[in-house]
Amino acid sequence: xxxxxxxxxxxxxVKYKDRDLILTIFTRKYGRVSAIAKGAKGQKSRFLSAxxxxxxxxxxxxxxxxxxxxxxxxxxxxxxxxxxxFESFSYASFIVKLVEENIVEGQPNNRLFExxxxxLFLYSEKIEDKMLVLDAFLLKFVDYxxxxxxxxxxxxxxNKNLKYAVFSxxxxxxxxxxxxxxxxxxxKLDQTTISLMQYILNNDIIVCSKARVxxxxxxxxxxxxxxxxxxYFESVSFKSLGLLKTLK
Numbered sequence: 418x419x420x421x422x423x424x425x426x427x428x429x430x431v432k433y434k435d436r437d438l439i440l441t442i443f444t445r446k447y448g449r450v451s452a453i454a455k456g457a458k459g460q461k462s463r464f465l466s467a468x469x470x471x472x473x474x475x476x477x478x479x480x481x482x483x484x485x486x487x488x489x490x491x492x493x494x495x496x497x498x499x500x501x502x503f504e505s506f507s508y509a510s511f512i513v514k515l516v517e518e519n520i521v522e523g524q525p526n527n528r529l530f531e532x533x534x535x536x537l538f539l540y541s542e543k544i545e546d547k548m549l550v551l552d553a554f555l556l557k558f559v560d561y562x563x564x565x566x567x568x569x570x571x572x573x574x575x576n577k578n579l580k581y582a583v584f585s586x587x588x589x590x591x592x593x594x595x596x597x598x599x600x601x602x603x604x605k606l607d608q609t610t611i612s613l614m615q616y617i618l619n620n621d622i623i624v625c626s627k628a629r630v631x632x633x634x635x636x637x638x639x640x641x642x643x644x645x646x647x648x649y650f651e652s653v654s655f656k657s658l659g660l661l662k663t664l665k
Contacts, residue, residue, distance in 0.1 A: 418479055418480065418481060419479070419480035420477065420478070420479050420480075420488075421444070421446065421447055421450075421476070421477070421478040421479075421480065421485070422475075422476070422477050422478075423444040423445050423446040423447060423475075423476055423478070424444065424445040424446075424473070424474070424475055424476070424493070424530075425442040425443060425444040425445065425450070425473075425474055425475075425476050426442065426443045426471070426472070426473050426474075426513075426530070426533055426534060426537070427440055427441070427442055427467075427468065427469060427470055427471060427472050427474070428441045428442065428443050428449075428470075428513045428514070428516060428517040429441035429470070429513070429514075429517055430468060430469070430470050432458070433453060435458075436455070436456045436457070436458045436459055436462075437453055437454065437455050437456065437457060437458065438453070438454045438457040438458060438464075438468050439451060439452070439453055439454075440452050440453075440454055440457075440468055440487070441517055442476065443516060443517070443520060443530060443533065444476070444478075444525070445525060445527060445530050446525055447522065447523060447525060448520050448521055448522050448523055448524040448525050448526065449517065449520045449521055449522050450478065450485055450522060451484060451485065452476075452478050452484070452485035452486060452487050453484060453485070453486050453487065454467070454468045454487040454490075455486065455487070457487075463490075464487055464490050466492040466495060467487070467490035467491065467492050468487075468490075469495060469497075470510075470513070471495075471496040471499055471509060471513065471537050472492060472494070472495050472496060473492075473493045473494040473495075473496065473534055473537070474490050474491060474492050474493055475490065475491045475493060476489070476490050477489035477490070494534075494537075494538070494541075496509075496537045496538070496540070496541040497541070498541040498542070499537065499540050499541050502540075504547050505540040505541070505547060506540075507657060507658065508540060508547055508548075508550070508551050508658075509536075509537060509540045510657065511551075511655075511657055511658055512533070512536060512537075512551070512554055513533070514657075515558070515646075515652075515653060516529070516533055516558075518652035518653070519562065519650055519652055519653075526561060526562075528561045529558065529561040529562070532554065532557050532558070532561065532622060535621070535622050535623055536550060536554045536622060538623075539622070539623070539626050544626055546626070546629075546630065546635065548632075548635050548636075548639065549625070549626065549628065549630055549635050550622070550625075550626050551639070552617070552635055552638045552639055552642060553617045553622045553625040553626065554622065555639075555642045555646065556614060556617045556618060556638075556642060557617065557618070557622060559642075559645060559646065559649065560618060562650075564589065564645075564649045565618070566584075566589055566590045566591075566614070566645065567589055567590025567591065568590060568591055568611060568614045568615050568618065569615060570590075570591075571590070571591065571592055571593035571595075571596055572585075572588050572589055572590040572591075572592070573588060573592060573593075573596040574593065574595060574596055576593040576595060576596075578593060578594075579591050579593060579611065580594075580608075581593070581594040582594070582611070583597065583603035583604065583605050583606070584603060584604040584605075584606055584641060585601060585602070585603055585604075586602070586604070586644055586645055586648045587601065587602070587648075591606075591611065604640075604641055604644065606637065606641065607634060607637060609631075609634055610634050610637050610638055610641075613628075613630060613634060613638060614638065616628070643655055
């Protein structure tokens with residue numbers, strides 16, 4: 418029997434039988450884990466708070482055959498306030514789904530784990546620019562997953578003069594004027610958006626959330642990140658965020 422003691426964040430909750438739940442947990446030590454929380458649907462269950470979506474917990478998991486079972490769980494942070502705000506809930510739900518579909522069992526990613534915990538904390542608070550936090554998370558997510566875009570020099574020749582640079586999704590960064598080819602697809606970015614990307618990549622997301630950024634730049638960066646994620650990750654869908662935009 419394998420016993421795993423670790424911190425974890427609940428990414429997905431699925432009903433199982435009458436009183437049980439199957440949790441998809443992003444664990445600090447073991448990456449993505451599926452675990453049965455027996456009796457967790459009961460109001461008096463000792464696993465009730467540690468079985469909620471977004472919750473951050475200490476777990477003791479026991480593995481038999483192909484499935485973990487929650488043996489013990491203690492709540493660190495519930496992030497309950499996220500569910501009280503529709504915009505925060507929509508962004509947080511999109512984020513945990515993105516993480517759940519792109520991490521794998523047995524491969525920990527401590528930087529991404531910390532980033533997710535910090536992001537959920539921000540969405541549980543009364544932050545003003547929720548979309549800026551989404552941009553910051555997505556940019557750091559692609560970095561921590563191994564696809565960091567090159568925004569301080571040309572990825573082709575290394576040129577640091579990016580005054581007339583355009584962004585190439587194919588090349589993974591800002592392509593300088595010398596390496597530009599007319600037959601390739603590029604995205605022209607405002608110089609302030611480029612500076613924003615550099616700032617996000619070099620600072621903690623808590624610090625980034627306090628920045629005052631024009632809405633047009635936040636939206637421009639989001640457009641770029643959408644194209645970037647779709648190109649580099651198979652499991653990504655922005656349909657739920659499209660619904661949020663319609664409702665707003």
